[in-house]
Amino acid sequence: MVAAAVAAPLVIGVDVGGTKIRAAVADRDGRIRRRHELESPAGPQEEVLAAIDSAVAALLEETVGAVGLGIPGNLEARTGRLLRTTNLPLQDVDLQAWARARFGLPAAIENDANVAALAEWKLGAGRDVQTLVMITLGTGVGGGLVLGGELYRGWAEIGHVVVDVGGPPCQGNCHGHGHLEAIASGSAADRAARELWGPEADARLLVERARAGDDRAQARMAEIAAALGAAIGSFANLFNPELVVIGGGFGEAAGDLLLGPAQEAARCEALYPADGSIRLALAELGEDAGLVGASLIAFQALDGAW
């Protein structure tokens, strides 16, 4: 393994999602050399493992020294076993041990949003900071934390902080109310658009009309920004991050329309001196953040640092 590690300049990162399994060969700078992508199987755990296996097998070559997996689920801190996944039929499995055995290589596994935060920190919008919060506003709201120069490897379920006690219910596997995800996700923005303009409207239209000056659209976007700012204020007071990175399809589509008001709201909630210093920026790695992050943990496994 040591000889292989020295000889191997490349790894395979896999972003295991509910609809697609995306794999790539990447170098230490996060540059993607080759990709392979397939549909996520709807079937049982064995089919998901077989799909991951085939994605990796399609890319394996002599120069690949390790495999990293980003998984939409939470790991048990002490054992590394999967506790829970979102939209994937995996449960109570030690995927790291499985990958090591299956590929005969060092392997690492971590929550997909955590590795995306790692990627934005190392190679994206968060270069040069020590403490960072990443918030991904997509179908749901995810994210991760970098605290004092280290990826926080706990749950960091950023979308499931309560910002409005007794507020709107979460969807899917969460029975909570008033979580950030219930108000500021792309799905929540879709719902807001449908309420205003009927079943064909979506988050994209909401953003478009808010930009064009539509009052009702702007009011809905202001509610979303207020909730996002409140959550960021909470993170400011817990972690005093140097930077908050906003990613995800909805986050990137809304861009400055969301970032400006959310930063203002966050500064209202933040204690001194974060009330003057906290800063929001858009993510830089887009859809590839999870894939690049999975390759970064693969390099950590290769270096014996995982």
Place this chain on the structure above:
Amino acid sequence: MVAAAVAAPLVIGVDVGGTKIRAAVADRDGRIRRRHELESPAGPQEEVLAAIDSAVAALLEETVGAVGLGIPGNLEARTGRLLRTTNLPLQDVDLQAWARARFGLPAAIENDANVAALAEWKLGAGRDVQTLVMITLGTGVGGGLVLGGELYRGWAEIGHVVVDVGGPPCQGNCHGHGHLEAIASGSAADRAARELWGPEADARLLVERARAGDDRAQARMAEIAAALGAAIGSFANLFNPELVVIGGGFGEAAGDLLLGPAQEAARCEALYPADGSIRLALAELGEDAGLVGASLIAFQALDGAW
């Protein structure tokens, strides 16, 4: 210093508060041997330093090997300088360097709520867990985090997470709204009691009447428990703690009246499997948590581990 460290079985811990400076000689098990207490001076920084000096000097003896200070303020992560204090005229000072120079001993400084969390973890309600959230419901709401077997040394301003966006304003130095402190602190409970029964009423009466079955008192306590539960739900989804320790004068007075409903509310907000496992317990060290925690960081300084 090494010889002194080996010979010295004792340290001095100092809990520097806005009204009192409390110092104690303690052993490695957190047992307090001797105490010294004085009023906090209202005057400038030099008077506060002189008061800390005199509290330590009153207890210094041959067997004391280090000094630890718990301070009501936040430190800058990179430099250890005080960024902000609550109710104390200290600013932009490196107290750790000051204490080292002044006493000629290893010294440590940390936020008072963080060291109280450390004490409850090592010697109080949180023994044997690896991840813990401590929430102190006193005049304000403070607390600290132990993450994966280590005290989190960032801000951890537990009382200043937003639970009710656009909710009631914070008091004092915070310009936020709907923070946990604005709803669930002893001061907030005092205000609720005054609204119900006039200017003489306070949190103690609110708790007493809620216990006696008064509907309005119970409704107010239910609001407080809901806000506390919402914040704990957020912490569950960020950190998946094994235990949440509730301390502070109001928290201890309310006891099970608060803990039961707050635990239920937290489980509603928490993701699987925290929704079934998250557990609340009352703090065990009472008012001495900060003092004991200050002595624990002094031992870490003595051992070169701070």
